[in-house]
Amino acid sequence: MKKRILWLSSAFIISSFAHAQVMTSPPSYSENQKNPLDIYRAEAERINNLVHTKLDLKFDYNKEQVLGEEWVTLKPHFYATSNVVLDAKAMIIHEVALVNGNSKKKLNYKYDDLQLNIDLGKEYKKDQEYTLYIKYTARPNEVKQEGSAAINDAKGVYFINPRGEQANYPTQIWTQGETESSSCWFPTIDKTNQKTSEEITLTYPDKYVSLSNGLLKSTKKNSDGTKTDYWKFDKKHAPYLFFFGIGDYAIIKDKWKNIDVDYYVEPAYKDVAKQIFGNTPEMIQFFSDKLGYAYPWEKYSQMTAREYVSGAMENTTATLFHDGVQQKAGQLVDENTAEYVVAHELFHHWFGDLVTAESWGNLTVNESFANYSEYLWFEHKYGKEKADEHRYDEMAGYKHGDGPTKNLVRVHYNSREDMFDGVSYNKGGLILHMLRNFLGDEAFFKGLSKYLKDNEYGKAEAAQLRIALEEVSGRDLNWFFNQWYFDNGHPKLTTVSEYNPTTKKVKVTVKQDPAKLFEFPFAIDVVVNGKTTRQQVWVAKQADNAFEFDASKKPDVVIPNADQVLLADIDDKKPVEDFIAQYKAGKGNYTTRVLAINAMADAQATNPKAAEALIEALNDPYDGLRIYAIHKLDLESKTIVDKAEKKLKELAANDPKTLVQAAALNALNEANIYDEAIFEKASKSPSFSVQGAALTGIIKKNPSKIDELTKNVDDLVIKNSRDLVAALAPTWIKNNQLDKAPLLAEEAALYEFIKFQDPEKGKVAEQAFNWIMTTDSPEATAKVAKILSQYYSYLKEQNPQAGVALKNTAEKGVQLKTDFSKTKKSATLVKQVEELQAALSKMK
Incomplete structure (x- = not known):
């Protein structure tokens, strides 16, 4: 799941049918408990295990209901049992029966609108399989559970414009299972530590197409204007990853080796589908190679959805995206803003789908990896600076709000939905980057490969990740996991450097906030006469740490956290002149230069050298930093504007990156600078962002031209x-x-x-x-x-x-x-x- 964001208790409640003499269940949580944070959110107890799920689904578009028949095969996990509890939210249950060959035997059951408690009529022993038949009507609009900031609704199945009341708007049906919403459209044990194979038959209007997990085995047209598709998925995955989508889509075919890679987009986007999703085969190859574990599934399809309740969802072999990933050519010429999400959801097919978090408290083994895949892909495809820019933004997202107060792995939370936050995603990805740098690439990725192979098609928790990495590297990692996974926060440091000309040594003092101490490896760069020496030190779990290094003369600058790997707040006590030197020394290091630009921007009003250095940063070789420097200019200062005007015009007219052109044009607009030739040319750019910035400037200068200039402009130019x-x-x-x-x-x-x-x-x-x-x-x-x-x-x-x-x-x-x-x-x-x-x- 790409957050963008967030989701009853994970305790398994034993029904009145359970045999007390066989087992005693742990305490279940009480709805009346005063503080939900006091509840221990255990891994769901496994009394029965799912084996196989077969569904036959038809749809009432007018009532927005699913008419379902299910054949679900289960078996006791360890202890013998004569009942099973299935999650089934807001359904009408028509029939429950035990299947015996071609015959069915009706069973007694109790249903409370949340769970279906079935008396099996006899006791089944460990691994003794049985199959239930359930006929039901799923009523998603009657579901009472709520969504969150990450997943803003939780009714499982969604009918979009089902009666065609919205003109020029698509009719769709799609599902969203995470966290525990698959049980809104079929009865199941809706827990992350369950795995089942599946087959789904879908009957729907013939004018549409469908997508589900696995392979489409057959499709047939019916005499009533419908058709029936049969999808089959033989490998096992968690119930929350079940999916189907139905609607009017163009299907764009692609391949990775002998595996089908398909893109389901609205027909208007069929010509740009490969620009949006076309890097997918390369991603599959890259991730397969990096992990030493080939893509484990039989196909990979990606579909868009209107009114989707989140960013995207990694349904196994059938990822669903918010329709915002559908971009026009005028947007794609700037950049594909969906690319990192495509990487994120694909990586889940190893971390989350193949090996699944045993509980929501261990969500990190799903989402932190998917988050980090974004970095890995950018690093591979576009270089380290692009990846580091993304990481810098992720760090800011984690530090915003209450993230620093939460453990990465946590068994105390208000709701499972709360796990989908900047800790499980952002911080988890940042921590994996630290772990990679501590172990080295070879050990880190071999450790991930071992983790996947040891736990494939099963469940796992953070401890199993630690064990796999320790086994490969031979290094104890308890100190790292205890500090970063099972505790909260991050170091808050103050760094000071002093040079002693007599001893020719530079002393670097690293002070930690004593309220919470950490230990970690730390890189320090000492730059003398433009030459950089990297020093690797270990900061102990104490308030004060001091290190001395040889230096033939006073350093140009001393740069703490020089590799920019450590997640920390660092108050770097040095003058702006040192930051100017840091910018020059920071070639190839995005974050080192960003921090320098920030310092220069803060001083631009009072320090001419800082202002000059900031304007010089408009020439940075990395386009992301050219844009960043533009945004940092004080455009209310005539002095700054006068000095920057020429360069801003150059960037607006000639920069090879359209996003830089647009940023420069917007800066000229803000500074009330208008150059007719530049703006007129830019208004005809293929880039929507450049067009929008140019038209804003032209209309600002000539308001009467507004109707003339915007008459034939794409709505997205205006919207942005x-x-x-x-x-x-x-x-x-x-x-x-x-x-x-x-x-x-x-x-x-x-x-x-x-x-x-x-x-x-x-x-x-x-x-x-x-x-x-x-x-x-x-x-x-x-x-x-x-x-x-x-x-x-x-x-x-x-x-x-x-x-x-x-x-x-x-x-x-x-x-x-x-x-x-x-x-x-x-x-x-x-x-x-x-x-x-x-x-x-x-x-x-």
Whole structure:
């Protein structure tokens, strides 16, 4: 799962049918327990094990229900038992029977809308298989469990525009199983430590296509306008990885060796599908080689989904993505913003799908690896600086909010959904990078290969990762895992260097915050006359550490954490002149130069040398740092603008990277600098970001040209430029151009924030919100509702005031849309009110 984000208890409750004389279960958690953090979230107890799951599914599009038949084979794990408990949420259970050859014997059962407790009628012993038949109706809209910031809904199966009420909008059905939502569309033991093979038969309208796990074995057309597809997956995987998707898709064929690699995109994107997903075969080869473990499954397909509840999901052999991965050529010319997500979900097919976290508390063995794969892919494909840029952003994401207070592996949490956070993802990936650098590449990747082979098609926890790495490397890693996996936080350091001309030694002092001490390897660069000497030291678990190194003269600069591997807060006590030297010495090291640029930017107003060095950084060989330096310029300072203008114009006109051109154009806009030739040329760029920045500048200079210039511009050019949105929105609202309303959804939902940053644009955004809430605009309203609930989940703990603002916005939206719906009888308006109310109900 690509976070973007977050999800009853993992304790297994023994039913009244259990045999107390055979076993005693551990205490189950009480819903009335005052503090959920006191609950020990154990690995789910295995009384019965799934063996094979066979499903026959049909669909009621009007009622948004799944009509299902299931044949599920199970066996006791160790102790004999005469009952089984299956997770089955919000279903109507029509029949439960024991299958015996071609005959069925009805069984007694109890059902409480969450679990199906079945009396098997006899006792089964260890490994003695039995097959149950269950006929049921799944009702996803009746599911009561809630989603989170990472996965914002949890009803398992989603009907998108099922009755075709939204014009020019696709009809789809797709599933989302993580965390425990597969049991919303078929009865199962919905736990990560269960594994089952599967076969699924899907009957649906003939005009669509389907995708599921495994291989499509057959498809046949039926006389009633439907067709039936039969999908079969012989290898075992966890229930949360079950998937099907149905809709109108173009299927673009690709290959890795003899394995089919298919891309399911909406027909409008078929010509650019290979630009979006086309690196997948190379990724499969790269990861297979790196891990010493070939891709383990029989195919790999990737599908997009409208209104998806997260970023993407690694359903085994059939990954599902948010439709935002579908980009037009004018976006792809800048960069493929989906590429890191493609890598992330693919890597899960080793870490998560092949070897699965035994419990949500050990989610790190799934998500931390998938997070780190993003670094590995960027490093392989685009170089270390691109990878380090990504890592720098991931580090900032982890440090934001309450991440530093949480253990990476934790068995105490409010909800399993809370595990999908910046610790399991960001911090886990950062820690793996540290572990790789400590062990060296050969030992690290051979250790990962051993971990995969030792636990393939099974479950694992962090301790098994440690054992595999220790076995390969011969090094004890308890100190590392105890510190980074089973505890929280990161070092907070202050570093100072002093040179003694008499002894010709430089002394580097590393002070730790005594509130929490760590031990770790630490790289220090001493730069003398432009020549760098790397010193490797060990910082002990104490408040003060001091190291001395030879230096023929006072160093140009001393750089702590010189390889930028350690996850830490470092207060590097040195003058800005040293940071200027650090920038020069930091060739090939993105983070070393970023830290220098930050210091130079902080001093640009008072230190001419810092300002000159910052402007010189606009020439950085790495495009990401050219953009970073542009963003750090103080464009309200006439002195800085005068010095930077020439270079900004050069970048806007000639930089080989369109994102740099766009950043430079936006900087010129902010500084009120207009060069007609540059802006006119840029307005015809194939890049949407460059077009948007250029048009903003032209319209700012010539407001009367707005209609003429934007008449034939792609909507995405406008959507990605807040200035253009603010300029065009009043006309759209005045003319009631409802087709443009979805373009305003984000600004409308977040108008309170925009008001704070820019009162004038905030007023326009508020007008857009009021307009959307008082019109029949299904797509725009749905987007507003989704943005409100998603942002609220993210912000409520980080910024309570922001959470209150979003909740107030949602309440206002419900009231406005409700009042409007009373004036015009419309089924779509009723649904819009329901969507807004649903968003508001999540704001707790």
